[in-house]
Amino acid sequence: MKLARDTWLIFQRQLNLLLRNPVWVFVGVFQPVMYLLLFAPLLKPALGAPTQAEAYKIFVPGLLVLLAIFGGLFQGFGLIAELRAGVIERSRVTPISRLALLLGRSLRDVVSLIVQAVIITLLALLFDLRVFIGDLLLAYLMLALIALMTSAVSYGVALKVKSEDALAPLMNTVAQPVLLLSGILLPLAFAPGWLQGVAKWNPFSWAVDGTRALFNGDIGNDRVWQGLTIITVLAAAGVYWAARQFARSVR
């Protein structure tokens, strides 16, 4: 199976390079941990949650989705550096699968996200968060799909714009409304009706709701399968589009 072999080849290479520089683990985890330690304590009184554990059930899933969205969207920067070094062009003259050039990189991003998510979850356990392992694994699947989509889109955009200067504002402009309209920091249940109406069109808001339901042990909630379906479809579309950018001529 050529695609699987080629993907594994690129994945290994990218993971090796990442592990060579383990600072990323700290950099990646630092911000969410800060949120966990410095922001989450405000939530119990603010949300009127009966216990701190209840507040974490609402906040941690949102935090993990945030991590998946942002972690993915900014992967394109690394690709621009590779583009400039000529590594992408060197790959493109070989018969390696174009889809594998994308998937190998995106799967590396998914793995690094899951590692970060596990660290955050373990920390939250110290704060009395409790979640069933089956629900948690399904929530991780949701996170993995989100990261796959956002990193693929980021790579595709990076290949199109080819410069960090263009990529940074573009990604920030996309990420901010997506973040605010997904109820990540506070549930949209508090939002006025018009805001809830707009948020319905944000696929990430469905993903956040689904992930929250899973952390709440409510696996039968419609939002779980709806969120997973929406994100799966978008991830497939994102991967398809980004792989085409790898196949296209890049100057």
Next chain:
Amino acid sequence: MIETRGLRKSFRSRAGRETKTVEAVRGVDLNVPAGEIFGFLGPNGAGKTTTLRMLATLIEPDGGQATIAGADLLTNPGEVRRRIGYVAQGGSTWDESTGREELVLQARMYGISKAEAQRRATRALEAFQLSEFADRKCKTYSGGQRRRVEIALGIIHEPKIVFLDEPTTGLDPQSRAHMWDEIRRLRADGMTVFITTHYLDEADALCDRIAIMDHGEVVAEGTPADLKREISGDVVQVGLDVTATGEAEKLLDGEEYVNRLELLDEGGLRLFVDEGATAIPRILRRIDSAGLDLRSIELHRPSLDDVFLTKTGRSLRES
């Protein structure tokens, strides 16, 4: 080994609101036999790299045909990729990887097994005298070492043809001479080598045949010796004061043995004559009798720059 007919490519570029189409390559016909070092010579912006990138499957031609190592470029680029190697001008190694890692990865991207890829990497490192640095990161390499890794990457899968885009640009003279030896070694191994260059001496010394490209077209093709022979005769360069140059021009322009004459910026003249040995005494007599001060006189066999000048009306050095 490479045959192209009417290969074309234009780019749309946007300057402000206007889009304009730049015809980078306007119909290139090439015929490169196996086992040669074929040089693609021309000034920057002549379309050399665009042509090369088309032949290496990196950009799709707008029109024309090409067969490369027996595979059709337009209908079967995948097969072309398996049969060629390509070394880009701007480098292709990653700072944080070692030379050995890059070579193994490259071999494996061509579908070669892990064990075989490792064997080939070791062999390539020895052949390019890189064993000593094999396990250091690429960012620690000198320019010449890094270029050698990149050439090794281009041939790790033993292609029939390797394309080298300006392989010696930016190298010091010693690394450059070293690189020429490496390129000749590739030919000795039976590979067809296609290089682009804007160095005349490189094209002259290294290439079996060259094509001169200007404004997206091939303006001349042949062996360096043939091309130079085409411009019959010799070049006599006369060094004079800038003030005396005008008068000397008047004196010599009408002489029947002078085919063509050019002014030099630094003062003096270039005279294209049939036979240098008989022309020089006559030139000397003319200048002497007019009482002009002669600074120097040199006799040249025509160079590739003269070929370029004749074909394009410009000197390659100026462009």
